[in-house]
Each structure stands twice: as C-alpha cells, then as structure tokens.
Amino acid sequence: xxxxxxxxxxxxxxxxxxxxxxxxxxxxxxxxxxxxxxxxxxxxxxxxxxxxxxxxxxxxxxxxxxxxxxxxxxxxxxxxxxxxxxxxxxxxxxxxxxxxxxxxxxxxxxxxxxxxxxx
Amino acid sequence: xxxxxxxxxxxxxxxxxxxxxxxxxxxxxxxxxxxxxxxxxxxxxxxxxxxxxxxxxxxxxxxxxxxxxxxxxxxxxxxxxxxxxxxxxxxxxxxxxxxxxxxxxxxxxxxxxxxxxxxxxxxxxxxxxxxxxxxxxxxxxxxxxxxxxxxxxxxxxxxxxxxxxxxxxxxxxxxxxxxxxxxxxxxxxxxxxxxxxxxxxxxxxxxxxxxxxxxxxxxxxxxxxxxxxxxxxxxxxxxxxxxxxxxxxxxxxxxxxxxxxxxxxxxxxxxxxxxxxxxxxxxxxxxxxxxxxxxxxxxxxxxxxxxxxxxxxxxxxxxxxxxxxxxxxxxxxxxxxxxxxxxxxxxxxxxxxxxxxxxxxxxxxxxxxxxxxxxxxxxxxxxxxxxxxxxxxxxxxxxxxxxxxxxxxxxxxxxxxxxxxxxxxxxxxxxxxxxxxxxxxxxxxxxxxxxxxxxxxxxxxxxxxxxxxx
Numbered sequence: 001x002x003x004x005x006x007x008x009x010x011x012x013x014x015x016x017x018x019x020x021x022x023x024x025x026x027x028x029x030x031x032x033x034x035x036x037x038x039x040x041x042x043x044x045x046x047x048x049x050x051x052x053x054x055x056x057x058x059x060x061x062x063x064x065x066x067x068x069x070x071x072x073x074x075x076x077x078x079x080x081x082x083x084x085x086x087x088x089x090x091x092x093x094x095x096x097x098x099x100x101x102x103x104x105x106x107x108x109x110x111x112x113x114x115x116x117x118x119x
Numbered sequence: 120x121x122x123x124x125x126x127x128x129x130x131x132x133x134x135x136x137x138x139x140x141x142x143x144x145x146x147x148x149x150x151x152x153x154x155x156x157x158x159x160x161x162x163x164x165x166x167x168x169x170x171x172x173x174x175x176x177x178x179x180x181x182x183x184x185x186x187x188x189x190x191x192x193x194x195x196x197x198x199x200x201x202x203x204x205x206x207x208x209x210x211x212x213x214x215x216x217x218x219x220x221x222x223x224x225x226x227x228x229x230x231x232x233x234x235x236x237x238x239x240x241x242x243x244x245x246x247x248x249x250x251x252x253x254x255x256x257x258x259x260x261x262x263x264x265x266x267x268x269x270x271x272x273x274x275x276x277x278x279x280x281x282x283x284x285x286x287x288x289x290x291x292x293x294x295x296x297x298x299x300x301x302x303x304x305x306x307x308x309x310x311x312x313x314x315x316x317x318x319x320x321x322x323x324x325x326x327x328x329x330x331x332x333x334x335x336x337x338x339x340x341x342x343x344x345x346x347x348x349x350x351x352x353x354x355x356x357x358x359x360x361x362x363x364x365x366x367x368x369x370x371x372x373x374x375x376x377x378x379x380x381x382x383x384x385x386x387x388x389x390x391x392x393x394x395x396x397x398x399x400x401x402x403x404x405x406x407x408x409x410x411x412x413x414x415x416x417x418x419x420x421x422x423x424x425x426x427x428x429x430x431x432x433x434x435x436x437x438x439x440x441x442x443x444x445x446x447x448x449x450x451x452x453x454x455x456x457x458x459x460x461x462x463x464x465x466x467x468x469x470x471x472x473x474x475x476x477x478x479x480x481x482x483x484x485x486x487x488x489x490x491x492x493x494x495x496x497x498x499x500x501x502x503x504x505x506x507x508x509x510x511x512x513x514x515x516x517x518x519x520x521x522x523x524x525x526x527x528x529x530x531x532x533x534x535x536x537x538x539x540x541x542x543x544x545x546x547x548x549x550x551x552x553x554x555x556x557x558x559x560x561x562x563x564x565x566x567x568x569x570x571x572x573x574x575x576x577x578x579x580x581x582x583x584x585x586x587x588x589x
Contacts, residue, residue, distance in 0.1 A: 105137050112144035 063115055074103055122183045125190040128168040128198055129238040132205075135160035136231035143224035150222050154213035157227035158567070161206035161234070168198045186306040189244035189378065193444035197241040197374035200452050204367040205234040207459045207571050212359035214466040214568035219357070219473075221267045230363065233259035237371035246295035246305040246332075249375060253291065253339075256371060257284050260364060264356040270472075276355020283348045287338035294331025301325035307382055314383035329386060332379065339372045340427045343400035350408060353420030358473060361416060362462035365423050366455035373430050373447055380434055381442040394435050395529060402428030402536035409543045413477045418543055419461060422502060425540055426454050432533050433517045436524035445587040446516045452582050453501065453509035460498040460575035464491055466568040468560060478547055483556025491569070492551045494576040501579045503544040504537045509582035516587055 041049045046057045081088070081096055088095075110116060123130075139157065142148065172195040183190060208230060216222040236256030243249040261284065265277030299305050301324035302313040319325060334345070341349035353361045380387050405424030412418040433447045468484075468491065469475055485492035501510035514537055521530040 102137070105141055109140055109144045112141075 060118065067110060067115065071103070124171060125183055125188065125242065127171055128164045128202065129235050131164040131167050132160065132202070132231050132238065133235040135164070136228045136235065139224060139231065140228040143228065148224045150216050151213065153224040153227050154209055157231065158206055158209045160231065161202055161209060165199065165202040165206060168195065168202055171195060172199065186308050187245045187248045188242040189307070190242055193377070193448055194241045194374060196448045197370055197451070198238050200370045200448070200455055201234060201237045201241070201367050204363060204370065204455055204459060205230060207463060207575065208359050208363040208367070210567040210571040211362050211463050211466040214566035215358050217566055218469070218471045221269065226263065226266060229259045229263050233263065233363070234367065237367050240371040241374040243375055244307045244378065246298060250291060250295060254288065256368065257288065260360070260368065263360040264352065266360070267357055272355045273357070276352045279348050280352045283338065287335045290331045291335035294328045294335065297324050297328030297331065301328055307378070311382045314386055319383065319385040319389060326389070329390070333390060336372055336376045337397065340369055340376070340430070341424050342427050342431060343397050343404055346401065346404060346424045349424060350417050350420045353423070354414060354417045358462060358466055358469060362459050365419065365458050369423070369427065370451045370455060373451060377434060377437060377444050377447055381437060381439045384439040387439055391435050394431055395526070398428050398431035398435060398529060399532050401425070401431060402533065406536055406539045409540070412543070415465065415476055415478060415547070419458065422540065422543070425536060428536065429514065429517055429533060432521050432529050435529060436520040436526055438524070446520045449516055449587045450513035453513035456575050456579050456582055457498040457501040457510055460572060460579065461495060463568045463571040463575060464495050467562045467566050478550050481547065481550050482554040484551040484560060486556050487560045491572065494572045495551065496548050497576050497579055499544040499548055503541050507580065507583055509579050512583045
C-alpha cells in the first residue's frame with residue numbers, strides 16, 4: 001500500500017466514523033440549556049423580531065457598528081501609505097500624523113460623550 | 120508656503136470647529152457663549168480671508184497642492200461671502216435659540232465644518248478633492264437640517280434632502296469616474312490640456328461624465344429639473360440652517376460650477392445650449408412656485424430657485440478666456456446679503472417654534488416695528504432688483520453680460536422673470552405697510568440678529584456701489 005492510500009484511508013475513516021461518533025456523543029452527554037432567549041432569533045439590539053416594524057429599538061449596536069466602521073476605514077487608508085512611505089518621505093509622514101491626530105480628536109470626543117459606555 | 124496661505128482661512132474655521140467640538144464634550148457651555156465664540160471664529164476667519172485676498176497670491180490650476188486646489192480672486196471673494204454667511208447665520212442662530220430650545224454647542228461646530236467644506240469646494244481644482252469637499256459640506260448640512268428631532272416636519276426635510284443629496288453625490292462620483300476614463304486625469308488643468316488637443320464630442324465617455332457632474336451641480340443649486348426638493352427642505356430646516364443653506368451652499372457650488380464650466384471652450388460650447396433651457400425653466404418654474412406660496416420660508420426657497428436661474432444665465436454668458444467671474448460673485452454677494460437679511464429679521468420676529476411664518480402673520484409690521492419693516496423692504500427690493508440696491512446692480516451686470524455674449528433672448532427672459540418676481544416680493548411689503556397690525560410683535564431675550572439686520576441693510580446698498588469690471 002502506498003503512503004497516499006494510507007493517508008486517504010485515515011482521512012476517510014475520520015470523516016466517516018470519528019466525526020459522526022463525536023457528534024453523537026455530544027448530543028447524548030453534552031450539557032444543555034434551554035429557554036425563551038435561546039430560541040429567539042439574534043438581531044443586534046432589536047428585542048421583538050416578530051411583530052410590527054415601527055417599534056423602538058436600542059441604538060447602542062448601531063453606534064458601535066458605525067464607530068467601528070469609521071475607525072476601520074481609517075486603518076485601511078494606512079496600508080497604501082505604509083507601502084509608499086519611503087517615497088513620500090517626511091511630508092507623507094507629517095500628513096499621516098495630522099490625519100491620525102484628527103482621528104484622535106474624534107476618539108476623544110466620543111469618549112467624553114460616553115458613547116462607548118454600555119448603559 | 121503659498122499652498123498653506125491660501126487654505127489658511129479654512130484651517131482657522133476647521134480648527135475652530137474641532138476645538139469647539141472638544142470643548143463641548145468636556146465643559147458645559149452655555150448657548151450664548153458658544154454663539155459668541157463661533158461668531159468670533161467666523162469673524163477671525165473672515166479677516167484672515169480678507170488678508171489672503173488682499174495679499175494677492177493667485178495660484179492657477181497647476182500649482183497649489185500639486186494641482187489639487189486653485190486660488191484666484193474669484194475663489195477668494197467666494198470664500199469671503201461664505202464666511203460672512205457663516206457669521207450672520209451664527210447671529211441668526213443665537214437669536215433663534217433664545218426662542219427655540221434644541222440647541223447644543225455641536226450645532227455651531229457643524230456650521231463651521233460645513234463652512235470649511237464650502238471653502239474647500241470653492242478652491243477645488245480636481246474632481247476627487249471636489250467630491251470630498253462636497254461631502255464635508257453636505258454631511259454637516261444634513262445633520263443641521265435634522266437638528267430638531269422632536270418635530271416631524273424636520274425629519275421629513277432631512278429625509279428628502281439626504282436621499283436626493285445622496286443621489287446627487289452618486290451622480291457626481293459616476294461622472295468623475297467617466298471623466299477620468301475619458302481624459303485620463305481628475306485634475307482640471309490636465310483635463311483642460313487634454314480637451315485642448317482632442318475634440319470634446321469625439322469622446323462619448325467625456326460627454327456622459329460632464330453631463331453627470333453638471334447634473335450633480337444643478338441638483339445642489341436647485342436648478343430646474345432638480346428643484347423639487349428645495350421648497351420642503353428649506354421650509355423644514357431650522358431658520359439659521361435655511362439661511363446658511365440658501366446662501367453659503369449656493370455660493371460654494373456656483374464657484375466650483377464656474378471653475379468647472381470654463382475648463383474648455385469646446386466643452387462649454389456643448390453645454391451652453393442645455394444650460395440656456397435650464398436657466399429659462401429654472402427662472403419661470405421658480406417664479407410659478409413662489410407665486411403660489413403663503414409661507415414666507417417657502418417663498419424664499421422658491422425665490423432661491425429663481426436666483427439660481429439668473430446665476431445660470433451668468434454661467435451661460437461667461438467667457439472661457441480670461442475668466443474672472445466678477446458678475447457671478449457680485450450677484451452671489453447681493454443675493455446672500457438680501458436673503459440673510461430677511462432671515463436675521465425672521466429670527467427675532469418668528470417667535471417660538473417659528474410661529475409667525477406666513478405673509479398674513481406680518482400684517483402691519485411697519486406700524487409696530489418701523490425699522491425692521493424698512494429693513495425687510497430693502498431686502499425685498501434688492502431681491503426684486505430695484506435700484507439703487509445691490510440686487511439691481513447684480514441683475515444689471517448679468518443682463519449686460521448676457522447681451523454681450525449674444526444671448527439676447529436670455530437677457531429678455533431674465534428681465535421678464537424679474538418683473539414677475541415683484542409679485543411675491545412686494546406682497547410682503549404690502550402686508551407690512553398697508554394692513555392694520557393685529558398683534559404687537561413682542562420680542563423676548565437679548566439678541567444679536569437685529570444688529571445683523573441693520574448691518575446687512577446697509578451692506579445691500581454698499582455692495583451695490585462696488586464696481587465690477589466686466
């Protein structure tokens with residue numbers, strides 16, 4: 001038997017026998033939790049997924065998501081800058097410093113406004 | 120260093136906005152002091168802009184920030200107008216918020232952010248810079264329009280403006296992409312160079328691209344096929360924001376529109392025929408809408424459409440050789456002074472929640488408050504174009520410019536539209552002077568807006584005496 005054949009038999013054995021057995025064992029012995037919350041669909045901040053659409057819902061998730069988006073996009077800008085930093089020289093460096101300082105003021109603002117406090 | 124000198128006013132306003140924003144998050148600022156500080160920042164930026172203008176550094180398309188920005192007398196004076204608009208809008212806001220309680224320091228901060236976007240817009244000489252400055256301005260204005268979240272009318276206004284504004288932004292981006300595809304550059308200088316050697320009509324991509332860019336501009340200035348949003352949005356926005364939108368945004372967009380349209384004679388030649396019809400329809404559609412309004416803010420919004428029409432006449436008549444833009448900038452200054460003048464008066468007369476907003480509410484104002492009524496009359500006459508006000512001189516320059524550019528029909532139609540517009544301007548004057556007062560027009564609180572009204576009433580005459588060399 002060639003080595004490849006042994007290897008593939010092992011993989012087949014794993015796929016066909018071990019994984020189903022583990023899944024079966026988990027189903028039998030694993031700890032269980034139940035309840036209403038578990039059966040609900042998960043939707044960021046929206047409590048009643050079924051029902052009228054004009055309900056009030058918390059904006060906390062929305063705020064976090066949009067802040068993440070802003071700072072994430074800023075990070076994207078830094079990649080092309082980092083790649084061409086040598087050609088850009090001191091001027092490019094200072095430009096990025098200004099950019100990050102402006103970002104920092106935004107971060108200070110949202111910190112002071114308490115946007116990141118999970119109330 | 121020239122680069123940084125031409126954006127110095129922008130840096131002042133931008134730094135002021137950020138400082139105010141940070142300060143507002145740390146201290147509990149009072150409404151009155153915030154207003155005074157922001158008026159101070161605008162006044163300082165105005166002084167800086169004035170010094171930059173007087174110092175006379177002119178950067179053609181090629182130079183400043185490697186062709187990203189341009190600076191000419193035209194853009195500098197546009198900057199002056201924008202900063203003055205910001206200053207008077209802050210005065211309006213100070214008075215407005217003594218009677219309406221939804222202010223916070225960020226309101227003024229956003230006002231300055233919008234102003235910095237407008238300043239950048241006037242100087243933009245490259246499509247991406249143009250887009251970014253357009254968005255800096257628009258995003259701040261969207262927030263300002265919907266600042267009063269407790270009233271449904273405001274939400275309606277912000278929804279309409281945001282949706283349609285986003286469409287216009289998308290049109291602009293698509294147009295910029297097509298122009299880049301056609302001309303191989305986003306810089307005005309290089310597009311102009313490309314067009315000088317290649318015929319404009321040979322490249323369908325360029326034609327489509329410039330069409331989309333012009334559509335975006337026409338939307339922002341509320342010209343004919345894209346004017347429908349303006350009445351609801353101006354009516355729904357808080358009074359200071361409406362004043363700032365009507366004047367500042369229009370100044371900024373027309374500055375950049377003129378800079379864009381004079382890029383190449385061939386390109387302008389193609390669009391002039393379309394802009395001719397746009398100008399005519401804008402004037403008459405605006406007049407028709409304005410005649411039907413009973414609400415003063417809605418009437419002013421509709422008259423803003425008409426004034427956009429006159430400015431498009433000026434754009435049609437503008438020459439691509441030795442472009443100075445004196446006529447356009449003069450008209451913008453005259454329009455801004457008169458419009459902001461009416462808004463400063465409305466700020467203290469309007470009352471709580473803009474209670475007095477229709478023509479009938481101003482019955483007999485002249486008997487109770489003669490000075491305010493006189494000032495409003497001056498502003499109305501200026502907008503209607505009666506000598507010796509700035510509005511008359513502005514229209515005079517535009518009409519003569521149109522005749523000089525062989526647009527006789529357009530000149531005649533402009534005069535006809537001007538006569539039609541008397542109907543709704545003089546209607547307010549009649550209400551104020553020939554009707555008996557029904558109330559006492561009590562004004563509460565210490566406010567700056569009356570000062571602004573008087574300054575603007577004087578400047579309506581002063582601007583009229585300033586000569587423009589065509």
